[in-house]
Amino acid sequence: MKKIYTSVHHLTFLLLLQVLITHASRSSASAAAGNEQKDFHIVYLGDPPEGVSAVEHHMHVLSSVKSNDEAVDDMVYSYTKSFSAFAAKLSPSEAQRLSRHEKVLGVFPNRYHKLDTTKSWDFLGLPKTAKRNLKTERNIVVGLLDTGITPQSSSFNDHGFGPPPKKWKGGTCSRHANFSGCNNKIIGAKYFKLDGNPDPSDILSPIDVDGHGTHTSSTLAGNLVPQASLFGLARGSARGAVPGARIAMYKVCWVSYGCSDMDLLAAFEAAIHDGVDIISISIGGVNAEYTSDALAIGAFHATKNGILTVASAGNDGPNPASVRNHAPWILTVAASGIDRTFQSKVQLGNGKIFSGTGVSLFQPKEKLYPLVSGFDAAIDEDNKETARFCYDGSMDAKKVKGKLVYCKLGQWGRDSVVKSLGGVGTIVESEQYLDIAQIFMAPATMVNSSVGDSIDSYIHSTRSPGAVIYHTQEGKVDAPFVASFSSRGPNPGSTRILKPDIAAPGIDILAAYTRLRTLTGLDGDTQRSDFTLMSGTSMACPHVAGAAAYVKSFHPNWTAAAIKSAILTTAKQMSRRVNNDAEFAYGAGQLNPVRARSPGLVYDMDEMAYVQFLCHEGYKGSSLSVLVGSKSINCSTIIPGLGYDALNYPTIQMRVKSQQKPTVATFQRMVTNVGRGPYPVVYNATIEAPKGMEITVKPMTLSFSRVNEERSFKVVVKAEPIAGYSGILSGELVWRSPGHSVRSPVVVYKQQD
Ligand SMILES: *[C@@H]1O[C@H](CO)[C@@H](O)[C@H](O)[C@H]1NC(C)=O
Ligand SMILES: *[C@@H]1O[C@H](CO)[C@@H](O)[C@H](O)[C@H]1NC(C)=O
Ligand SMILES: *[C@@H]1O[C@H](CO)[C@@H](O)[C@H](O)[C@H]1NC(C)=O
Ligand SMILES: *[C@@H]1O[C@H](CO)[C@@H](O)[C@H](O)[C@H]1NC(C)=O
Ligand SMILES: *[C@@H]1O[C@H](CO)[C@@H](O)[C@H](O)[C@H]1NC(C)=O
Secondary structure (H helix, E strand, O other): OOEOEOOHHHHHHHHHHHHHHHHHHHHOOOOEEOOEEOEEEEEEEOOOOOOOOHHHHHHHHHOOOOOHHHHHHHEEEEEOOOOEEEEEEEOHHHHHHHHOOOOEEEEEEOOEEOOOOOOHHHHOOOOOOOOOOHHHHOOOEEEEEEOOEOOOOHHHOOOOOOOOOOOOOOOOOOOEOOEOOOOOOEEEEEEOOOOOOOOOOOOOOOEOOOOHHHHHHHHHHOOOEEEEEEOOEEEEEEOOOOOOOEEEEEEOEEOOOEEEHHHHHHHHHHHHHHOOOEEEEOEOOOOOOHHHOHHHHHHHHHHHOOOEEEEEOOOOOOOOOOOOOOOOOEEEEEEEEOOEEEEEEEEEOOOOEEEEEOEOOOOOOOOOEEEEEHHHHEOOHHHHHHHOOOOOOOEOHHHHOOOEEEEEOOOOOHHHHHHHOOOOEEEEEOOOOOOOOOEOOOOEEEEOHHHHHHHHHHHOOOOOOEEEEOOOEEEEOOOOEEOOOOOOOOOOOOOOOOOOOEEEEOOOEEEEOOOOOOOOOOOOOOOOOOEEEEOOHHHHHHHHHHHHHHHHHHOOOOOHHHHHHHHHHOOEOOOOOOOOOOHHHHOOOEOOHHHHOOOOEEOOOOHHHHHHHHHHOOOOHHHHHHHHOOOOOOHHHOOOOOOOOOOOOOOEEEEEOOOOOOEEEEEEEEEEEOOOOOOOEEEEEEEEOOOOEEEEEEOOEEEEOOOOOEEEEEEEEEEOOOOOOOOEEEEEEEEEOOOOEEEEEEEEEEOOO
16 A cells, blocks of 8 residues: 555645545455455465466465355456466455465465656766667567556657567557557557456556656657657657667556556566566555565566566655665665756745746736735635645635635645636745646746745735746756655665665656646646656656666676666765765665666676575565465575675665674675676775775775676675764775776665664
């Protein structure tokens, strides 16, 4: 229930959505068995016995807790391709009995999750003219799990594309309701809605009614579209990271229901089977063990098949430990800002001019409009406190008509409420979200509290207050910075692994949109556009997935871990000046796609390394069965992972408990040479450590005489006791050769009590 569209754009509907989803997930449990209510569950199994098909095996297992007829009715889906599992309706007692069944590895309730560029690629240093390996890029297929896609968009026309690559096993995609079918750019489009509950606000087809999936797809792999803009704003050529790549869309998120575990897993299975190269998933995660988190489980199976999963970190920042999708085999992406803002000026009747943020595409017709505060426009005394926030039904239309209204931010969409009462526009005061440009459906802007206070006192200092909001203009800001909403570390799942992994642009990103929805989706909005701005870690994620596809187009044989390592160790360093939460805000730093193409060295791993890691983390072998797909995992018979974190991770994190003695940990690492000669290539370790932290590396020099050669080294991190200190210390280890520098942030933080 905690999964959200990780786009702030959708915060507009968050409150409404929450109500709907809570309702939906309650009512999703349909028929009652006796007095017991049945809910959707996912049941994981090992391989079927010899001579029995997986589907028969699933039915057989389900029939052990209910009658055959009931089993047929309640079976929802069989996962048979990359793992063995089924989804079914179960009562609590049936679920409990199944979890004790000898063939069953795990039983989990199905959760419902909410969904949480023109310029961004140039800003990241991936210009239109960047070197491309177009021949292999055309063979790259990127898979997105999202809200669907808009085949009509010029970002996805297939001019110049040949037939799908030979490795594609996704078949041809058929026409569906309101969906014209695939082409040679969108080579796959499937939808998953296993709960069977009709969604009146969506269409049962891969078409994108929401806009989110169209937006993320075009950021990842959209064609170059010159002169894209939002009614003239953010004008430029829109393009994805890999405009030559093919797209496969797996629609798992529905406008009023969000995205369910059962559908996510089915989509992962299909994407792995179809032959996608990279999976991008801009959906909010849960704070749960990896072995009960459908997204982490799906991503693990993808990793096993050589497919990197890139996911959004979440929009619950700046709260500490809010980062999600934090399994070590996922590449977890935070959102940063680029150097462009969208500002509207507000002028008051006394001549004072203030600046507010947001996209307001309206030219004022008058010099000045009467101004009232929501508080003063309340229907009655009882409604004054809700009217302060301009809540629906709290204000008197007679007091609002023809006026600008000043409100505090409690919910998005106040512009719609004010307009519906005949108001002219809205000035919203907020302390949060001032770094993103909300799109408005009527004249509006968002100001900070000090401006808000000035406006409020102006309103009460004159008999006929007035104001005007001007059309939005583009402005410049210092960048990069980390978005206020971007979820922060420390990692709530594994204290020894740094999360988020990296930051990429996720503020005011221009990308393709659907004509099936207005820009805001609010009542009374009539604005539609083929491109729009959205903000969120949802928007940051496809930037990194695109960079991963770009790297893969040069190195088709690299493992998921190697691609991830290349992206992390070449990131552009950010510093505490950018954000005080340091690595907990931006991980290894800002994505740098061109450098990621040629990292020099990589920290490589296979899926067994993650199992060793999980054993080291204290996961029971029996729970790991769900990931590995067999009952026989026994941690005490598995060679343990080495060192403090037991994983060859490209970043380093140590947690210090509050104590008197210094804390010391040894990290064991191994790098693989992926650079070209001339040989021998020698890398020297360069270390930086702040006061209170000491880093030593052994050996300090690594010499390579051929490609794919491996070298091991040890990093010892020592931290002085940090009394009364909360926060993090940031150091680094950089391996430098004449042609490359391979950087790992080294983070020490104190356990929060
Ligand atoms: C979808 O297609 C149906 C049938 O052609 C049509 O009536 C409906 O208006 C379409 N919906 C949208 C949102 O375009
Ligand atoms: C509030 O916004 C105004 C206008 O943009 C700006 O000058 C001022 O510095 C801001 N105040 C704070 C506390 O951020
Ligand atoms: C990738 O692997 C395939 C099959 O193992 C091999 O034929 C091919 O040469 C490899 N490509 C590169 C660039 O290493
Ligand atoms: C795991 O292996 C150890 C050592 O071989 C053995 O003692 C233990 O019983 C096994 N545990 C399980 C649950 O099979
Ligand atoms: C690495 O260290 C060796 C020995 O100290 C030195 O000769 C060499 O120039 C260094 N290389 C680089 C790239 O700094």
